[in-house]
Amino acid sequence: MDRTSETQSQSANTKIEPQLSLVVPTFNEAGNVALLVEKLEGVLADIQWEITFVDDNSPDGTADVVKELGKSKSYVHCIKRIGRRGLSSACVEGMASSNAPIVAVMDADLQHDETVLPQMFEMVAGGKDLVLASRFYGGQTAEEGLTKFREMGSNVANWIANLVTGTKITDPMTGFFMLKRERFEHVAPKLSSEGFKILLDIIATARNMGSPLDIGEVGFKFRARHDGESKMSPLVAVQFFGLALSKMTGGLLPVSFLLFALVGAFGVVVHLVALTLASSLFGFNFTNAQLFATLVAMTSNFHLNNILTYANQQLRGPKYWRGLLSFYAVCAIPAIANVSVAAFIFEKNSLFYVAAIAGILISMVFNYAMTRIFTWRIK
Template sequence: MHSTAPQHSVKLAQNSIAPELSIIVPTYNEKANVGELVRRLNLALGDIAWEVIFVDDNSPDRTYETVKQIASSDSRVRCIHRIGRRGLSGACIEGILSSAAPTVAVMDADLQHDESILPKMYEAIRNGADLVIGTRYSGEEASSQGLSPIRQWGSNLATGLARKFLHLDVSDPMSGFFMLPRTRVDAITSKLSDEGFKILLDIIASTPTRLKTVEIPYHFRQRVAGESKLDSLVTAEYLGLLCSKLSGGFLPIRFLMFLIVGATGIAVHLATLQVATHAFGLSFPSAQLTATLVAIAWNFILNNQLTYRDRRLKGIKFLFGMATFYAVCSLGTFANVGAASWLFEHEPNQIFAGLAGAILGAVFNYAASSALTWHK
């Protein structure tokens, strides 16, 4: 007697419908939103064969458990539960590469993106578009009222910089709501950065040919529940990605973010120096020491929040990390001054020697703090 189990399995596989569209949704503390998002996708997508892949970065609110519970009764819902990995861009890339659907979309779980335009986006892809962007800034239906004033300013700045330096003719390069053929991502996977939030800009800037792009306006809603994955620091992160792309990927995004934070630290140093000397009457050496200590603390806090957000230190690790960062910066100062002095003795050019010392100090601080303060 022959078993019918294999034949039954084959029949089930043949009868199943492969998804035409995969929607990638990165999540972090979105437990209250995922069920509602699945319901809305079901209403919006109609006859399109779709699946949704939630990529969760081990949310403290255990979002992944809610997703898995939904998936147990709906085969269109999948969950990737990431342990020890953080970052929206990395989550999006991982979700896209896990899909077998010919078309992929990326959207947030916070319900601010309007899922009702997904059929229009999908139709544009089927009509030959290489990339379809849901935009908050173009067309009669567009609205960005869900953005805070700081994020609105950051978005405007990002759009202007993208147009000027990367020649991107899109109204919303910081959009987190877009769709494209999966093969477009497959072709540039090795060029994409898994750090940060600006996956759309990374995809556009990493594609060697000009993409046929369609923008579809939508109403950007207010957040319903959960916590935002973006904040006012994301503009600085965007600048880091922009500079990395302009360097042809030679300079890592994290290093550029480290430099941007260091630039803000110079401003903090000078401001503290003025306050210490004029408001508190400290001598210059005392004021300089105070300003240096404050600037190092500022740089540590900002780097912990932004540059190394995927390795963010908390509790006792935060205090230990600050201590090691002070030690690293002290050694970096010696490297800076020592190298600059040696160069000046051999080539008495103050600007060249000073700049070389500063670069060496910055590289040392970045390498040492990555290895000691924010080591994996």
């Protein structure tokens, strides 16, 4: 082998480790990924980088588009997740897969301004633990990418997030940030796999673990979405408040339990309305009215938990109906206890609603623990 061939062989076998690893969670973003990579190539020419798209089995073929790009661009990777969904868990999985000393998270929809990435990289390489790209820092506004209503909601959420994290940063709700991988790995075991606000979770968890992050900010112009539909919904907002409450307890109460309890609280209202209707409109005696109301509330609770508490494991099609039957079966024992305890209290002192609520509280914790295992199959 001549020297030129030997040099080429050595070069081909030498892998250049990236300095920066970008993680981009995706769901139905096939129309955006190629343009995002093209834009990143233009601004990251002086940095060794890679990008990992973590795709939740998008029906529009996002993963296929990424894999096709990866054939000609070795720095483009794809993690296609089957049976797992959720932005936070996708970010955690993507960052955990990287060897780069610095990792970043951004969206695929081109609303995040990629031109600030070199500045963010310099700040983290220069000593900052975490740098976030803020929609409101340095006089920036998000009016191009957010409606007035969503911007107002974002401001309220920012206030709550700063209260939870103990920081005074301008945009704790941003999904665009960069941090040292070693700091991520330190907090990773304590992060929630539920919800959509991973940055809030990282900052609050580091603080709760007694090692608050040294945080920097850069401003950027929040652009309108290029293609596809926004993932923001009222359910995302509710999940955010669940995460905030969880972090206020130091993670003692899981997000899923708090959401389950929230659904249960709404179920109390459903139960009492159904109880009143069964008693006054249908003429049921108390025991039969309580039984009817329990069944109605159980059905309501299953549906809301399926789309909210367990959105990442949401049951659809035939699985939905099997899940409902499983939910009925699991909740049957505490439901019997519910009716029995309520009927006993009612017979003793005739406190109609107190008796009903006492019966409901008997079953909540049992239902949470057992339905996680048998209905949504969470081990």
